[in-house]
Each structure stands twice: as C-alpha cells, then as structure tokens.
Amino acid sequence: MLVKLFLTFFRLGLLTIGGGYAMLAQLEQELITHHEWLTRDEFLEITAIAQITPGPIAINAATFVGMRMAGTAGSLVASFAVVLPPLIIVGFLAGHLAQWVDDPALHGAFIASRYAAAALILHASIRMLRQGVTSNLGRLLFLAGLATLMFTSLHPLFVIVAGAGTGLLLNMMHCLPGGSSRT
C-alpha cells in the first residue's frame, strides 16, 4: 500500500499543473474512479478539510488520504511523494524559468496550458457540484459563497468559516435536508 501511495502521489505531483485545486480534479479521478480507495462523500470531506486547514491544499489532501489508507506512515509517504517532483523540477529550473517566461516561442505554451487548467478546474467543480450538492439549500449556499468571492475582497477563509457557521445554525433550527450523505 505504501508503494502504491508513493507512486500515485508522485504521479499527481509530477502531472498536476495549476496548483492544489487542479490536483483535486485529478485526485478525484485517481482515488474514486481508478483505485476506488474513497467514496465520493469521503472525497468531498477531504476537499473541505484540505481547505479549512492551513497549508497547501495538495499537501493537506495527500496527508489526509495517506492517513486514511495507511496511517501515519501513509500520510508521510503521500506528502513526501507529492512534494518530490516539483522540488526536483523547480529546483533544477530555478535559474532558467524567468527567461523562459519572456521567450515569445514559449509564451503560447504557457497561455494555452493556463486555459486548459482553468477549463479542467471549472469542469471538475461543476461535476462535483451536481453530484455532491443535491439540495436547493446547498446550491443556495454555493451561490452565496461564489458571490462573496467574486464581488467582495473578503478572505476565502471567511467563506469557509461562514459556510460552517451556516451549517451549524441550520442544524440548530432543524432545517437541514438530512445528513451529509443527502446534501
């Protein structure tokens, strides 16, 4: 299991472009569809936890998945594996990257990969929303959160905390649409 964890997260670290959120899209495919290590609800829980805890989302997700699969050793192996490829690649490229960004021949490659990364993240979020948030109350919360992020300069952490607070408040008023499996 430790070897499988290492290989999976090494590949994620190597092939993820666009940061932790983009990695979540690939993580979903690897862990739910490919390996069947997690259910969709567990994955969404990890997504939420990765964002309410400090630190890079990719590291949080790797630590959490590693922990679920193989305890503390698994969490250390997964985190180490996801960090290793960027550390090696960026470490080697550090001296050259700045000049490559300005290279007109490579400029298009950078732009295109960013469009692709944006498309993948948007697609993943829409699919997760359709599968993971099935109540109108949940959709309303999503829209409220999105509007807050787009039209105010509040810290993203605020949206997460407000979401948690709203959940607690709704529970107190007994108007939640069932457990987390029915959200």
Added chain:
Amino acid sequence: MIYLELALTFLRIGLFSFGGGVAMIPMFLTEIEKHDWMTQSEFMNIVAVSEMTPGPIAINMATYVGSHVAGWPGAVVSTVALSTPSILVILALATLLTRLKSNPWKEAVIFGVKSAAMALIFYAGWLILSNTVHQSDSTVQTVKGMILVAICFLFRIYLPRVQPAFLIIASAIVGVFLF
C-alpha cells in the same frame, strides 16, 4: 543563519495561511520584502511560473524562493518547512474527525463547508481563466483561448478516460503554434 531564517519564515506561512497556494501569495510577498530576498517583480515572475510548472503552487513558490536565496539546500529547507505545519494539523484533525464519525453537528459543519468549498474551487477556475484573458493581447487570442476551453470541456464530458494532465500538455504544445 540563512537556513534557519528560511525555515522559520516558511513554517509561519505554512501555519497561518488558509485556502491553498494562491491564497498564500500576499503572505509570501510580505515576508520576501521584509527579508529583502528579491524584488516584487521577481516574485511575480515566480508566481506566474509556479502556476505553469507541475506540482502544488505553494510548493513551487517555496522551492523557487528557497533556491534563489540559498541554492539546493535552501530549496529543500523551504519546501519541508512549508509542508510541516499542514501535515501535523491534518494528522491531529484526521483522528478527531474519525472519532466524530456520525455526529449531527459535524455533519452540519460539513454540509456548510462543502457548499462553500465548491464555490472556492469554481472561483479558482474562474480566477485562472480571467487572469489569462487579461494577459491576452487581442480579442482573437481570447476567442482562441475560449475555443481551447470548450475543447477541453468536451473532452472531459465525452472522453473522460483522457487524463487531465494529457489535456494540459497537449494544450501547451498546441499553444506554441496557436498564440
């Protein structure tokens, strides 16, 4: 000692930043200016590159800054320091969450946080898209970009077996000729 300084700085960023790599950028900037490690424009280049190179953005930024300040050992120290707080916090929290398995209050929090987290992910995609559009030189470029976005969407919907990473690499190759 420079390694200790790097370690303490990145431990602090790792511990007090929420919302992932992109949310760390302002904190990185403050620390870098405080320590006089590089100029603001040098750091902005690093941010751009970190979004395009493989791996988590936060790790790329830490590796790059550490390498710039103190070579390979600096890169390793910075990356390890940035990752350590989140590993420890998650280890502590994972145990707690497993104990609270079916507590209605925990489920209520997850209900709220889940919807909020979806909004954050959607917003991250929107941010990357709008930043890239703002960087284009012309409307034609933007239209080409949108066509690329649509093609990636179609691939994800009708050919989900095609790996996301493959789509990004293929787009980069096409991009050399397209933009």
